[in-house]
Amino acid sequence: MLTTTLQNKVIQVRDLGLIDYQTAWDEQERIFADTVARKVANRGLSPDEQQPTPNYLLFCEHPHVYTLGKSGHEAHLLANDEFLKQIGATYHRINRGGDITYHGPGQLVGYPILDLDNFFTDIHRYMRLLEEAIILTLTDYGIVAGRIAGLTGVWLDDEAGPRKICAMGVKASRWVTMHGFALNVNTDLRYFDHIVPCGIADKAVTSMQQELGYVVPLPDVAERVQTHLIELFEMKMER
Template sequence: MSSSSSLPLPPSASAAPVAAPNRVVVVKNLGLAAYEETWAYQEELLAATLAIKVRNRPAAEEGRAPEPTPNYLLLCQHPHVYTLGKSGKPEHLLLDEEGLARHGATFHRINRGGDITYHGPGQLVGYPILDLDNFFTDIHRYLRLLEEAVIHTLADYGLAAGRIAGLTGVWLDFEEGAANPRKICALGVKCSRWVTMHGFAFNINADLSYFGHIVPCGITDKAVTSLQQELGRAVPLAEVEQYLLGHLAALFEADFITA
């Protein structure tokens, strides 16, 4: 006679079906894209993912498998624009409306964390729309892994980069007591029910003079730099993207697939 452990469980005792974490990240390169349009696209993808999570809430009670949630990474450049996060100070923008127009720039208050920053041509901007339930539910780890991917990418170009205690982003001459700490990548994110939006801005061939019109990230005593300035030559953004995507895939243990 078969042991009781081999008998099927009654329906009421059956384990509820569980969706396997989706570790695929769809990469969409938007090219040079207006900030407002990209922000709206992020919100659209975020809302669609949150809607799936809402539908999944009663899945166990209804005896059905939850739907897998998607993950995206939007890559782009922006026309000249300044954005101010929720905790930022408007006075950190040093241009009035006339000055913005004169420099061909726009200004937006947005719903990410952090202070003011600049986006423009020659800067690689990344907006991960990830459901961290697919990876890990730790926003600090998420930020540190984004930074780590940039740090590894800079190492591919022979540059030693790291973090400065109490500040987000990636820095050169980051060691305590270094004479000239320089920020090369800024981060600012939002997370709703473990789904992320906003992201990072990595200065590759950016016109750094535009940072002179703000107090970048509210920091008054440190400089901003770019990969071009550090290497003394322009660097193809597509090349940087490939290095960066490889490091993100390894750190997040994910498959990054270009749409």
């Protein structure tokens, strides 16, 4: 196991704005590789020589894009290349867990790149805390959300039926994480019609705008998610 004696609970938060999916993925991979390399280097050093590993939280929006996780099925993309061009969308097979999902304008995407050795080494707990941060954020807006047994992400489940509002998919290696969550804030839900979202055919998708009936400022939502994540993980903001 690659561990470091030092524990760094400081997080650097960056807003990447509206950014091409591949560009954001490349940036994630760069930070991820640098963090793993530092862990490997620390392995052969004494505690006073080790360098703490960093933690990042990247926020962004993406242009219309569909991404398929390594355990997903390509048949869950219901559109061909020509139709994707017509609707202005791209498609990527990627290295996170999970099936197919959609990212687009009006959706808050968060990529926590954390060394879990700085916090706890438990992927199940990590996923539940990501979900909890979103649940608490939705509660701030008066939206009652929660989990559905056996399914990842955050859901609404009331008389209108179960519907997903936040998808999640992560990769972790040597306890370093990447990828993350996608919260539908003011998302154009029509784009979900062209996939089987997360491989689940019998449940709907929703957004904060759909539930509340008004456009929700994305920076405000990001700030609330950030606050809840910092509290749940007992982090400190970089100053």
